[in-house]
Amino acid sequence: MSKKNSSKPTDGELEILQILWEHGSVSVRFVNDALNEKYPKEIGYTTTLKLMQIMLEKGLVKRNTDSRTHIYSANIEESETQEKLLSQFVDSAFRGSAMKMVMQALGNHEASKKELDEIKALIEKMEKKS
Amino acid sequence: MSKKNSSKPTDGELEILQILWEHGSVSVRFVNDALNEKYPKEIGYTTTLKLMQIMLEKGLVKRNTDSRTHIYSANIEESETQEKLLSQFVDSAFRGSAMKMVMQALGNHEASKKELDEIKALIEKMEKKS
């Protein structure tokens, strides 16, 4: 039975999770480099390390300590996490109206024909269900 | 010229903004009552007051001090704020893929026929543009 942690990862934690989701199993050094590539403001190595150690305690990541450089990977699923974050975000920023948010997102985004087709397909599937 | 504040409102601030966007011009007491109605854990009156005073300094809200009970209202637009928050959220939680997020939102949400029709109309409009 998994203990559900209703508190969401902090911004910093989410940044690291993104890297882990994208790259799988990596060292602290790798994550720190990735962060510093992304941001102008240099982030200290021990800062990243500490954050990842905290995330380990919280169960957000797991690690392999066989070799000296510990190898970390995500311990929560990306899509599940996105689902939770999304619902909280819709509540906090769009007063619970997912549709309002979808409309805003669609309106602001330059969607490709393929993407629009996918959405249309999804909508048709939903219409059949009802 | 409006100074663009790229830092997003905190969770607490956003909660209060929601109430202001929904109800317009209201007192601190009103906001505090609304918050306490929403949450099990009682929030002290002065806590809400202080937060709103800070928001005033930041320019997130404005107030009318003609009468003793000051009347606050939002000083930033809901849709503009939503737009900013949405783009930041897509970046931080969906690695920038708005479409992935839209799909997730559509999939998880029980949409009414009317809502689906609106989206279809929006998609058609977007297809014409391209």
Added chain:
DNA sequence: ATCCTTTTACGAATTTTTTCGTAAATTAAG
């Protein structure tokens, strides 16, 4: 006028999140 309640202002305590300095351990280089 006096008392009671509400509201504001202010400062500070608390909690959460982020950041980093330092030391010890391990590995790599010469």
Added chain:
DNA sequence: CTTAATTTACGAAAAAATTCGTAAAAGGAT
């Protein structure tokens, strides 16, 4: 082997966000 570089562990400082206690001011009730 000795030195230098890398990594972990740990604690604590710094920064950001939240919470509240207290006092003074303003109104309302009797």
